[in-house]
Amino acid sequence: MGALILALNGGSSSLKYGAFAVHGDRCEAVAGDTVADWDHADGFAAIAAKLDGKTPDAIGHRIVHGGPDLCDPVVIDADVTRRLEAACAFAPLHGPAALSLIAAAQRHFPDVPQVACFDTGFHRDLPPVAAVLPVPKALRGEGVRRYGFHGLSCRSIVRQLGGDLPDRIVIAHLGSGASVTAVRAGRSVDTSMGLTPTGGVVMATRSGDIDPGLLLFLLRERGMTAATLEELVDKRSGLLGISDRSGDMKALRQTQDEAPDARLAIHIFCRSVAKQIAAMIVSLGGIDLLVFSGGIGEHDPATRDAIRADLAWAGVGADGSVPVRVCAPDEEEQIARDTAALIVATRQGSR
DSSP states (O other): OOEEEEEEEEOSSEEEEEEEEEETTEEEEEEEEEEESOOHHHHHHHHHHHTTTOOOSEEEEEESOOTTTOOSOEEOOHHHHHHHHHHTTTOTTTHHHHHHHHHHHHHHSTTSOEEEEETTGGGTTOOHHHHOOSSOGGGGGGTOSOOOOOHHHHHHHHHHHGGGOOSEEEEEEESSSEEEEEEETTEEEEESOOSSTTSSSOOSSOOOSOOHHHHHHHHHHSOOOHHHHHHHHHHSOHHHHHHSSOSOHHHHHHHTTTOHHHHHHHHHHHHHHHHHHHHHHHHHTSOSEEEEEHHHHHHOHHHHHHHHHHTGGGTOSTTSSSOEEEOOOOHHHHHHHHHHHHHHHHHHHTO
Protein backbone atom coordinates (compact mmCIF):
# COMPACT_ATOMS: atom_id res chain seq x y z
CA MET A 1 0.00 0.00 0.00
CA GLY A 2 2.92 2.37 0.59
CA ALA A 3 2.88 5.39 2.87
CA LEU A 4 0.40 8.24 2.99
CA ILE A 5 2.45 11.44 3.22
CA LEU A 6 1.03 14.91 3.80
CA ALA A 7 3.29 17.63 2.37
CA LEU A 8 2.89 21.17 3.69
CA ASN A 9 4.35 24.15 1.82
CA GLY A 10 3.36 27.09 3.95
CA GLY A 11 3.66 30.84 3.84
CA SER A 12 2.65 33.46 6.38
CA SER A 13 -1.00 33.64 5.24
CA SER A 14 -1.48 30.85 2.69
CA LEU A 15 -0.53 27.24 2.29
CA LYS A 16 -0.10 24.73 -0.50
CA TYR A 17 -0.52 21.14 0.52
CA GLY A 18 -0.59 17.77 -1.12
CA ALA A 19 -1.31 14.26 0.11
CA PHE A 20 0.57 11.49 -1.69
CA ALA A 21 0.61 7.71 -1.67
CA VAL A 22 4.31 6.87 -1.87
CA HIS A 23 5.62 3.40 -2.58
CA GLY A 24 9.23 3.10 -3.69
CA ASP A 25 9.70 5.36 -6.71
CA ARG A 26 5.96 5.74 -7.23
CA CYS A 27 4.31 8.87 -5.84
CA GLU A 28 0.61 9.37 -6.53
CA ALA A 29 -1.27 12.53 -5.54
CA VAL A 30 -4.51 11.77 -3.69
CA ALA A 31 -5.44 15.29 -2.54
CA GLY A 32 -4.11 18.82 -2.72
CA ASP A 33 -4.99 22.48 -2.77
CA THR A 34 -3.77 26.02 -2.20
CA VAL A 35 -5.46 27.71 0.73
CA ALA A 36 -5.41 31.49 1.03
CA ASP A 37 -5.92 33.15 4.41
CA TRP A 38 -4.81 29.94 6.04
CA ASP A 39 -6.20 29.27 9.50
CA HIS A 40 -4.52 26.43 11.36
CA ALA A 41 -7.57 24.93 13.07
CA ASP A 42 -10.00 25.17 10.15
CA GLY A 43 -7.30 24.36 7.62
CA PHE A 44 -6.23 21.09 9.20
CA ALA A 45 -9.85 20.10 9.68
CA ALA A 46 -10.41 20.64 5.94
CA ILE A 47 -7.31 18.59 5.08
CA ALA A 48 -8.42 15.78 7.38
CA ALA A 49 -11.79 15.73 5.63
CA LYS A 50 -10.12 15.37 2.23
CA LEU A 51 -8.15 12.41 3.56
CA ASP A 52 -11.42 10.56 4.26
CA GLY A 53 -10.50 9.93 7.86
CA LYS A 54 -7.10 8.43 7.07
CA THR A 55 -4.19 9.53 9.23
CA PRO A 56 -0.97 10.35 7.40
CA ASP A 57 2.02 8.13 8.07
CA ALA A 58 4.18 11.25 8.16
CA ILE A 59 3.96 14.99 7.49
CA GLY A 60 6.66 16.82 5.57
CA HIS A 61 7.25 20.56 5.90
CA ARG A 62 9.07 22.89 3.53
CA ILE A 63 11.59 24.83 5.59
CA VAL A 64 13.29 27.74 3.86
CA HIS A 65 16.36 27.96 6.07
CA GLY A 66 17.79 25.49 8.57
CA GLY A 67 20.88 27.52 9.42
CA PRO A 68 24.39 26.09 9.15
CA ASP A 69 23.60 22.68 10.64
CA LEU A 70 20.32 21.52 9.07
CA CYS A 71 20.33 20.71 5.36
CA ASP A 72 19.11 17.13 4.93
CA PRO A 73 15.53 16.04 5.74
CA VAL A 74 15.21 15.37 9.45
CA VAL A 75 12.51 14.18 11.85
CA ILE A 76 11.42 17.14 13.96
CA ASP A 77 12.03 16.73 17.68
CA ALA A 78 12.71 19.19 20.48
CA ASP A 79 16.35 19.64 19.48
CA VAL A 80 15.49 20.23 15.82
CA THR A 81 12.81 22.71 16.85
CA ARG A 82 15.37 24.62 18.90
CA ARG A 83 17.73 24.76 15.93
CA LEU A 84 14.93 25.90 13.65
CA GLU A 85 14.15 28.68 16.09
CA ALA A 86 17.80 29.80 15.96
CA ALA A 87 17.72 29.68 12.14
CA CYS A 88 14.92 32.26 12.09
CA ALA A 89 17.70 34.86 12.27
CA PHE A 90 18.58 33.93 8.68
CA ALA A 91 15.00 33.94 7.33
CA PRO A 92 12.74 36.11 9.53
CA LEU A 93 10.08 36.27 6.80
CA HIS A 94 9.69 32.50 6.64
CA GLY A 95 11.02 30.85 9.81
CA PRO A 96 8.41 31.89 12.39
CA ALA A 97 5.53 31.01 10.06
CA ALA A 98 7.01 27.56 9.45
CA LEU A 99 7.42 26.94 13.18
CA SER A 100 3.82 28.01 13.79
CA LEU A 101 2.64 25.57 11.10
CA ILE A 102 4.72 22.73 12.56
CA ALA A 103 3.26 23.34 16.02
CA ALA A 104 -0.28 23.35 14.61
CA ALA A 105 0.34 20.13 12.69
CA GLN A 106 1.71 18.49 15.84
CA ARG A 107 -1.41 19.51 17.75
CA HIS A 108 -3.74 18.16 15.10
CA PHE A 109 -1.74 14.98 14.38
CA PRO A 110 0.05 14.37 17.72
CA ASP A 111 1.25 10.85 16.96
CA VAL A 112 2.41 11.45 13.38
CA PRO A 113 6.13 12.00 12.68
CA GLN A 114 6.87 15.46 11.30
CA VAL A 115 9.78 15.94 8.90
CA ALA A 116 11.60 19.14 7.95
CA CYS A 117 12.69 19.38 4.29
CA PHE A 118 15.05 22.23 3.53
CA ASP A 119 15.24 24.59 0.56
CA THR A 120 18.93 25.00 1.29
CA GLY A 121 19.69 21.28 1.00
CA PHE A 122 20.14 21.25 -2.78
CA HIS A 123 22.92 23.83 -2.43
CA ARG A 124 24.75 22.37 0.58
CA ASP A 125 27.78 21.27 -1.49
CA LEU A 126 28.37 24.49 -3.40
CA PRO A 127 32.07 24.80 -4.26
CA PRO A 128 33.98 27.33 -2.16
CA VAL A 129 34.23 29.77 -5.08
CA ALA A 130 30.43 30.07 -4.89
CA ALA A 131 29.76 29.44 -1.20
CA VAL A 132 32.32 31.69 0.46
CA LEU A 133 31.26 35.32 0.90
CA PRO A 134 33.89 38.08 0.70
CA VAL A 135 33.88 38.94 4.40
CA PRO A 136 36.41 38.17 7.18
CA LYS A 137 37.13 34.45 7.47
CA ALA A 138 36.12 34.36 11.14
CA LEU A 139 32.50 34.93 10.17
CA ARG A 140 32.37 31.58 8.36
CA GLY A 141 32.46 29.90 11.77
CA GLU A 142 29.21 31.71 12.59
CA GLY A 143 27.45 30.23 9.57
CA VAL A 144 27.99 33.18 7.22
CA ARG A 145 28.06 31.73 3.69
CA ARG A 146 25.99 31.51 0.54
CA TYR A 147 23.18 29.06 1.26
CA GLY A 148 20.91 29.31 -1.76
CA PHE A 149 17.17 28.66 -1.76
CA HIS A 150 14.33 27.24 -3.90
CA GLY A 151 16.21 23.96 -3.59
CA LEU A 152 13.10 21.79 -3.44
CA SER A 153 11.90 23.42 -6.65
CA CYS A 154 15.27 22.79 -8.32
CA ARG A 155 15.35 19.17 -7.18
CA SER A 156 11.86 18.66 -8.50
CA ILE A 157 12.87 20.01 -11.91
CA VAL A 158 16.02 17.88 -12.04
CA ARG A 159 13.90 14.84 -11.19
CA GLN A 160 11.30 15.67 -13.82
CA LEU A 161 13.94 16.09 -16.53
CA GLY A 162 15.19 12.59 -15.75
CA GLY A 163 17.00 11.13 -18.74
CA ASP A 164 16.67 14.43 -20.60
CA LEU A 165 18.84 16.20 -18.03
CA PRO A 166 21.82 17.77 -19.84
CA ASP A 167 25.14 18.47 -18.18
CA ARG A 168 24.77 22.26 -17.81
CA ILE A 169 21.39 23.80 -17.03
CA VAL A 170 20.29 27.10 -15.55
CA ILE A 171 17.03 27.17 -13.60
CA ALA A 172 15.30 30.55 -13.32
CA HIS A 173 12.70 30.20 -10.56
CA LEU A 174 10.67 33.38 -10.99
CA GLY A 175 7.84 34.17 -8.60
CA SER A 176 7.29 36.67 -5.81
CA GLY A 177 10.58 35.25 -4.59
CA ALA A 178 13.03 34.63 -7.42
CA SER A 179 16.40 32.98 -7.85
CA VAL A 180 18.65 31.63 -10.57
CA THR A 181 20.67 28.43 -10.11
CA ALA A 182 23.47 26.80 -12.10
CA VAL A 183 23.23 22.99 -12.16
CA ARG A 184 25.97 20.71 -13.45
CA ALA A 185 25.27 16.99 -13.71
CA GLY A 186 22.27 17.41 -11.45
CA ARG A 187 24.11 19.29 -8.68
CA SER A 188 23.98 22.95 -7.73
CA VAL A 189 27.28 24.74 -8.39
CA ASP A 190 26.17 28.36 -8.03
CA THR A 191 23.02 30.31 -7.21
CA SER A 192 21.91 33.90 -6.94
CA MET A 193 20.50 34.03 -3.40
CA GLY A 194 23.05 34.28 -0.61
CA LEU A 195 23.01 34.17 3.18
CA THR A 196 19.28 34.93 3.16
CA PRO A 197 16.41 34.79 0.66
CA THR A 198 16.64 38.58 0.25
CA GLY A 199 19.68 38.49 -2.05
CA GLY A 200 20.04 37.95 -5.78
CA VAL A 201 17.60 39.17 -8.41
CA VAL A 202 14.95 41.84 -7.93
CA MET A 203 11.80 40.31 -6.46
CA ALA A 204 8.21 41.32 -5.73
CA THR A 205 8.95 43.24 -2.54
CA ARG A 206 12.56 42.18 -1.83
CA SER A 207 15.44 44.25 -3.13
CA GLY A 208 17.76 41.49 -4.24
CA ASP A 209 21.45 42.47 -4.34
CA ILE A 210 22.12 46.11 -3.54
CA ASP A 211 25.19 48.16 -2.64
CA PRO A 212 25.90 47.42 1.05
CA GLY A 213 27.01 51.03 1.28
CA LEU A 214 23.37 52.02 0.79
CA LEU A 215 22.47 50.23 4.01
CA LEU A 216 25.29 52.00 5.83
CA PHE A 217 24.10 55.32 4.39
CA LEU A 218 20.56 54.70 5.65
CA LEU A 219 21.86 53.71 9.07
CA ARG A 220 24.16 56.70 9.33
CA GLU A 221 22.24 59.49 7.56
CA ARG A 222 18.61 58.48 8.03
CA GLY A 223 18.83 56.95 11.48
CA MET A 224 17.30 53.66 10.40
CA THR A 225 17.47 50.64 12.68
CA ALA A 226 17.97 46.98 11.83
CA ALA A 227 14.19 46.52 12.02
CA THR A 228 13.41 49.41 9.67
CA LEU A 229 16.09 48.26 7.22
CA GLU A 230 14.64 44.76 7.25
CA GLU A 231 11.20 46.19 6.52
CA LEU A 232 12.65 48.26 3.68
CA VAL A 233 14.62 45.54 1.87
CA ASP A 234 12.12 42.69 2.43
CA LYS A 235 8.70 44.33 2.17
CA ARG A 236 8.96 47.74 0.49
CA SER A 237 11.54 47.24 -2.25
CA GLY A 238 11.77 45.23 -5.46
CA LEU A 239 8.97 45.63 -7.99
CA LEU A 240 6.83 47.36 -5.38
CA GLY A 241 9.52 49.89 -4.51
CA ILE A 242 10.43 50.71 -8.10
CA SER A 243 6.85 51.01 -9.35
CA ASP A 244 5.38 52.57 -6.20
CA ARG A 245 2.28 50.58 -7.17
CA SER A 246 2.51 46.82 -6.80
CA GLY A 247 4.87 43.90 -6.39
CA ASP A 248 2.65 41.74 -8.59
CA MET A 249 3.96 41.31 -12.14
CA LYS A 250 0.48 40.75 -13.56
CA ALA A 251 -0.77 44.02 -12.06
CA LEU A 252 2.27 45.88 -13.40
CA ARG A 253 1.68 44.49 -16.89
CA GLN A 254 -1.89 45.77 -16.75
CA THR A 255 -0.78 49.32 -15.90
CA GLN A 256 2.50 49.62 -17.80
CA ASP A 257 1.03 51.61 -20.72
CA GLU A 258 0.06 54.55 -18.53
CA ALA A 259 2.57 54.10 -15.69
CA PRO A 260 6.26 54.66 -16.60
CA ASP A 261 7.43 53.40 -13.22
CA ALA A 262 5.56 50.14 -13.75
CA ARG A 263 7.31 49.70 -17.10
CA LEU A 264 10.64 50.48 -15.46
CA ALA A 265 10.04 47.91 -12.71
CA ILE A 266 9.34 45.23 -15.31
CA HIS A 267 12.43 46.19 -17.31
CA ILE A 268 14.68 46.15 -14.22
CA PHE A 269 13.31 42.77 -13.16
CA CYS A 270 13.93 41.21 -16.57
CA ARG A 271 17.43 42.68 -16.84
CA SER A 272 18.23 41.53 -13.29
CA VAL A 273 17.28 37.95 -14.12
CA ALA A 274 19.16 38.01 -17.44
CA LYS A 275 22.31 39.24 -15.69
CA GLN A 276 22.11 36.42 -13.15
CA ILE A 277 21.57 33.84 -15.90
CA ALA A 278 24.65 35.22 -17.64
CA ALA A 279 26.60 34.85 -14.39
CA MET A 280 25.48 31.23 -14.07
CA ILE A 281 26.59 30.55 -17.65
CA VAL A 282 30.06 31.72 -16.56
CA SER A 283 29.96 29.38 -13.55
CA LEU A 284 29.03 26.47 -15.81
CA GLY A 285 31.37 27.35 -18.66
CA GLY A 286 28.40 27.35 -21.04
CA ILE A 287 24.76 26.33 -21.07
CA ASP A 288 22.86 23.38 -22.52
CA LEU A 289 19.35 24.21 -21.29
CA LEU A 290 17.52 27.15 -19.70
CA VAL A 291 14.49 26.29 -17.55
CA PHE A 292 11.88 28.84 -16.46
CA SER A 293 9.76 27.95 -13.45
CA GLY A 294 7.69 29.66 -10.75
CA GLY A 295 4.55 31.72 -11.25
CA ILE A 296 6.14 34.41 -13.45
CA GLY A 297 8.47 32.00 -15.21
CA GLU A 298 5.63 29.67 -16.15
CA HIS A 299 2.82 32.10 -16.94
CA ASP A 300 4.36 35.34 -18.26
CA PRO A 301 5.67 34.81 -21.80
CA ALA A 302 6.46 38.52 -22.21
CA THR A 303 8.90 38.31 -19.30
CA ARG A 304 10.49 35.16 -20.71
CA ASP A 305 10.84 36.80 -24.13
CA ALA A 306 12.50 39.92 -22.67
CA ILE A 307 15.00 37.81 -20.72
CA ARG A 308 15.79 35.67 -23.74
CA ALA A 309 16.29 38.78 -25.89
CA ASP A 310 18.92 40.01 -23.43
CA LEU A 311 20.67 36.64 -23.74
CA ALA A 312 20.62 36.32 -27.52
CA TRP A 313 24.42 36.68 -27.53
CA ALA A 314 24.61 33.39 -25.58
CA GLY A 315 22.36 31.53 -28.01
CA VAL A 316 19.35 31.71 -25.71
CA GLY A 317 17.30 34.05 -27.93
CA ALA A 318 14.24 32.99 -29.89
CA ASP A 319 16.38 31.75 -32.78
CA GLY A 320 19.27 30.56 -30.65
CA SER A 321 20.85 27.16 -30.31
CA VAL A 322 20.18 26.77 -26.57
CA PRO A 323 16.82 25.11 -25.83
CA VAL A 324 14.45 26.73 -23.37
CA ARG A 325 11.83 24.86 -21.35
CA VAL A 326 9.03 25.93 -19.07
CA CYS A 327 8.71 23.51 -16.18
CA ALA A 328 6.25 23.57 -13.30
CA PRO A 329 8.05 22.47 -10.14
CA ASP A 330 6.20 20.24 -7.71
CA GLU A 331 7.64 21.09 -4.33
CA GLU A 332 4.89 19.19 -2.53
CA GLU A 333 5.70 15.95 -4.35
CA GLN A 334 9.39 16.46 -3.66
CA ILE A 335 8.64 16.98 0.03
CA ALA A 336 6.53 13.81 0.04
CA ARG A 337 9.25 11.76 -1.63
CA ASP A 338 11.96 13.02 0.72
CA THR A 339 9.75 12.50 3.78
CA ALA A 340 8.82 8.96 2.78
CA ALA A 341 12.46 8.06 2.10
CA LEU A 342 13.53 9.34 5.52
CA ILE A 343 10.72 7.54 7.35
CA VAL A 344 11.53 4.25 5.61
CA ALA A 345 15.25 4.62 6.38
CA THR A 346 14.50 5.51 10.02
CA ARG A 347 12.25 2.48 10.48
CA GLN A 348 14.75 0.15 8.85
CA GLY A 349 17.52 1.54 11.04
CA SER A 350 15.53 0.92 14.20
CA ARG A 351 14.98 -2.77 13.48
